[in-house]
Amino acid sequence: MSHSPQPDWDPRSQAVLDNQIAAYDRMRGRCPVAHSEYLHWSVFRHTDVLRVLEDHASFSNAVSRHPAVPNGMDPPGHTAYRALIEPYFAPERVRAFEPACRDIATDLVNRLPAGGEVELMGGFARDFALRIQCAFMGWPAGLHEPLRQWTRRNQEATLSGDRAATADVALEFDGFVRDLLDMRRQAGDAAPDDVTTRLLRERIGGRPLTDEEIVSIVRNWTVGELGTIAASVGILVHYLAAHPDLQSRLRGDRSILPAAIDEILRIHAPLIANRRITTRAVEIGGRRLEAGARLSLIWASANRDEAVFGDPDAFRLDRDPAHNLLYGAGIHVCPGAELARLELRVVVEELLARTRRIALVLERPPVRAMYPAGGFSSLALRIDRCS
Template identity: 85%
Template sequence: MSNNRQPDWDPRSPAVFDDQIAAYDRMRGRCPVARSDYLHWSVFRHADVLRVLEDHGTFSNVVSRHPSVPNGMDPPEHTAYRALIEPYFAPERVRAFQPVCRGVAADLVGQLPAGGGVELMGGFARDFALRIQCAFMGWPAELHEPLRQWTHRNQEATLSGDRAATAAVALEFDGFVRGLLDARRKAGNAAPDDVTTRLLRERIGDRPLRDEEIVSIVRNWTVGELGTIAASVGILAHYLAAHPDLQRRIREDPSLLPAAIDEILRIHAPLIANRRMTTRAVEIGGRRLEAGARISLIWASANRDEAVFGDPDEFRLDRDSAHNLLYGAGIHVCPGAELARLELRVVMEELLARTRAFALMPDKPPVRATYPAGGFTSLALWVERCS
């Protein structure tokens, strides 16, 4: 393990693409800090990932040439922007959003077939993520279809690894947001009192937020939300379909849902990795990394570390949630964690309350997503909806 020049693994090999989670489990035991041409340095163990998260002086979040507010910032810059955005996810705002969230979820469950097969990712999970994010941001329904098409193009560009295509898709999204900002400026006092309008009124220090800062904030909220929430819905539905006894238990006692959701998403991560960069030479996991080394924190591995969780596939409702890195840790812990928990709880409550049962379809096996996505690209379920 001392040779830092030769790759330790290939994250894009067929064996990894066949089952990402199993591949990361193997790497955690074989080479817990591993180098590859594609991901540079990958960190697989819980303790090492937590060390990186808590030492933002050594492991910087400034990993891109493009501004990322506030995800791609370090203190003290990060501190001011983080304080600006946290009120948008305050408990009272999250609670106030619950009726809207429930309405979207109930409407989508009501559109499922009364009995029969459904492709849950395209026909339910992605629509839920899209509609719920637009509702939270205050965006009009006319944006649903353009944003749905954009999400598809973004996924294709990301999977292709084509930097020019990725940049073009990012620029297109920026145009969406700038158009919304322009419309609200033109409306003046008649602009809707929503998240997008409120961001226009924010100040950082002694000046208003610049448009490129607002665009970056909205991009971070939206792009991550659309992919991660959709993936989470698919993972949760798949797990409950594959474990009918647990599905039955939660139907009988919905109060188990919050803990069950966190535990299922610990077992099968919706978000695979996050990036950091070293600010100085450092040793971690028996490997020496020089200053400027690029790191991938593999959430999908750290949350399954046997040293913390024992059998990573054992479902337990009594786990200490403090160990679960589903929403990260440290100063960059996800500010929207409680909003995400609300959205996932509500959508699963509605799915369970408005159906009698749902199950996997053996003749249509699910298709797993590949890095950087988690979950499934396709998930066929047999659903029996309540009349």
């Protein structure tokens, strides 16, 4: 009879909740593969995370009881679905989306107050993530408010740890997608030529995708996108407000913006972790894990590993981008990485072009998000918009 090991740490302790990233930095040095009741095995070091990513024979992505296409799949099944979705994020499609992306970013910046305080997360970042995702998917503006409310309920259910509530919220999102599919079927040839319609016409192994497969693909694209893009916007704008010299440099030289964005999000991760499960007994980081052991890969730690990056808080534009695990690595690297990079570059460009100054509100410090979210749940800034 196997017994769970004694916990090495408590991810829900106040010390961790106060500053997740600082806590992960401590764990990386003290106990690089650590057990807890909440997260099972957590992997903190860059080298160990890379090993898990590359050894999909020993570390499986099939961690959920529910289908997750394709990121919850392993080869060979994963391969065909991955080949199906990659063209949706082809460079030419990403470039073609830039004008619509810029229009949304411009509109939101122009709606900011001309001067004074702004609560950036609720008043800007989440709106940007919501509108940008709906635009990319070809969804109507009428879905903005239902999705906004759904996102709030999803966050509340996730933080509560209530599995029944989480399942109910997931079913509600699935209903949104099924309604969109039904409308496109009823429209026939008059259906809009967008991502959702194109998924209806896809085939895998000689057959059409099932509704369950389409719902899973769209859920994976959308649920992660809404949270991660909003978190990224908050992290980026906070960093620029806290580092006025860099803000000034970027206002004068936008060419370094893509590298700067990736580096800021390496320092402060928008996505904290992903899960895996062992298919056989393995040893990693000096610990023995049995088959069926559940792991959390802590991106927010691996991307700050001193063995790879030196001082993890040092902002440097000359780092090897191959070391940055912001979008993962290996066969499961994020297929939408270039789309996300475009969206974040455009929104920061528009903020810098249409404002004179972005500053912290010292009397209202930011409220950090709680696991599994990264970034901030509330962020007060003073933004002076150009007249």
